[in-house]
Amino acid sequence: MTSPYNPAALRAREYAWMADDPAMFFNAASVGPMPASAVRVADQWSALRAQPHRLPFDAMLEAASTARAQFAALVGADPEEIALMPNTTYGLNLAARALPMRPGTMLTFDGEFPSCVYPFQALASRGITLELIPRRHGLPDEDALVAAIHREDVVAVVVSWVQFATGYVADLARIGAACRAHNVFFIVDGIQGCGVRPIDLHALPIDIFASGAQKWQLSPWGTGFVYVRRALVQAIDPIDVGWACMKTSTDYTRLTDYDFDLFDDARRFEVVTLAYQDFAVANASTRLLLDVGVEVVAHHIEALGNRIVAWAQSRSDVRLVTPGDPARRAGVIAFTADNIQAMAARLHAAQVVHTVREGAIRLSPHCYNTTEEIERLLAILDR
Ligand SMILES: Cc1ncc(COP(=O)(O)O)c(C=O)c1O
Numbered sequence: 132m133t134s135p136y137n138p139a140a141l142r143a144r145e146y147a148w149m150a151d152d153p154a155m156f157f158n159a160a161s162v163g164p165m166p167a168s169a170v171r172v173a174d175q176w177s178a179l180r181a182q183p184h185r186l187p188f189d190a191m192l193e194a195a196s197t198a199r200a201q202f203a204a205l206v207g208a209d210p211e212e213i214a215l216m217p218n219t220t221y222g223l224n225l226a227a228r229a230l231p232m233r234p235g236t237m238l239t240f241d242g243e244f245p246s247c248v249y250p251f252q253a254l255a256s257r258g259i260t261l262e263l264i265p266r267r268h269g270l271p272d273e274d275a276l277v278a279a280i281h282r283e284d285v286v287a288v289v290v291s292w293v294q295f296a297t298g299y300v301a302d303l304a305r306i307g308a309a310c311r312a313h314n315v316f317f318i319v320d321g322i323q324g325c326g327v328r329p330i331d332l333h334a335l336p337i338d339i340f341a342s343g344a345q346k347w348q349l350s351p352w353g354t355g356f357v358y359v360r361r362a363l364v365q366a367i368d369p370i371d372v373g374w375a376c377m378k379t380s381t382d383y384t385r386l387t388d389y390d391f392d393l394f395d396d397a398r399r400f401e402v403v404t405l406a407y408q409d410f411a412v413a414n415a416s417t418r419l420l421l422d423v424g425v426e427v428v429a430h431h432i433e434a435l436g437n438r439i440v441a442w443a444q445s446r447s448d449v450r451l452v453t454p455g456d457p458a459r460r461a462g463v464i465a466f467t468a469d470n471i472q473a474m475a476a477r478l479h480a481a482q483v484v485h486t487v488r489e490g491a492i493r494l495s496p497h498c499y500n501t502t503e504e505i506e507r508l509l510a511i512l513d514r
Contacts, residue, residue, distance in 0.1 A: 222341025
């Protein structure tokens with residue numbers, strides 16, 4: 132499959148530096164490069180921030196409400212179900228501590244990023260233990276997970292949508308259906324898929340979905356969101372409480388009324404003064420993704436990934452870590468080789484920006500990468 136989308140115009144407009152830079156950037160799974168339109172907003176807000184009296188209060192509130200609305204649009208949610216967060220992990224901690232889980236067992240896959248592990252291991256004092264479902268051929272064993280959900284002791288499941296090291300895409304509909312059938316909470320770490328793979332949260336049995344925006348969403352560090360399923364928004368209590376959770380926070384004449392009156396929507400989980408500036412920047416990045424279209428980006432990175440997968444499968448000394456099946460991968464493509472260190476060193480010397488995770492080379496192309504770059508990359512790997 133080739134991609135009908137041509138990134139040339141987007142590169143010229145948003146990533147002009149790529150034309151002159153000898154580096155090829157394949158590392159959105161670590162940190163996404165901010166587009167020029169977002170950098171412009173950052174500059175504008177920095178200038179305003181230097182003279183805060185020129186920055187209207189309404190502009191700050193508007194940046195936050197646009198961020199909620201655009202993040203919601205990215206994942207098929209309503210803005211009222213979105214709370215702005217500084218990263219993924221805070222949203223997962225909200226899930227760990229706010230969901231009314233009885234003592235029992237939580238399940239996740241061995242090999243997940245620690246954000247799916249530590250917040251839940253921390254629940255031991257509540258009688259909740261986290262069980263890791265062992266890997267099968269190095270990948271998450273979804274059959275074993277779904278089978279385990281039937282057990283009486285299981286109270287919740289947490290998985291990442293796309294795994295950070297293997298790039299494995301979990302079948303959220305299948306896992307969620309098993310959770311729903313057994314009254315088990317379902318929590319998802321969405322950061323490695325959000326922005327580059329379509330998702331309709333209203334069509335999925337997911338209770339809480341958290342994502343930082345600093346990777347595939349091409350946004351500043353310190354921006355992200357948590358989605359809380361509508362029926363839960365008012366049914367769970369915030370874990371941390373501050374002035375920003377309260378209705379009075381938008382009316383500075385009423386701050387000392389001390390009305391303990393939480394917002395009715397997911398803003399009740401936003402505790403403190405927001406990073407308005409960073410969310411204004413994130414809004415420009417999210418706009419770009421929505422304008423290009425998440426579906427279009429998804430097809431593009433699939434086509435680029437297909438080339439890398441075909442190359443890996445053609446080499447007897449290379450073993451693909453990421454599933455070959457396009458339905459089971461997103462932007463992360465990982466592979467090992469007999470001499471992985473030499474290969475990584477060759478990439479490094481040729482200024483191919485990548486990472487090594489769990490002993491595998493990880494490449495993560497995005498909407499700005501071209502087929503020609505992939506061919507150059509493969510030629511470097513074949514040298
Ligand atoms: C699956 C996954 N979750 C979470 C994170 C980072 O968490 P946070 O956004 O809280 O820093 C990463 C970063 O590599 C990740 O790959």
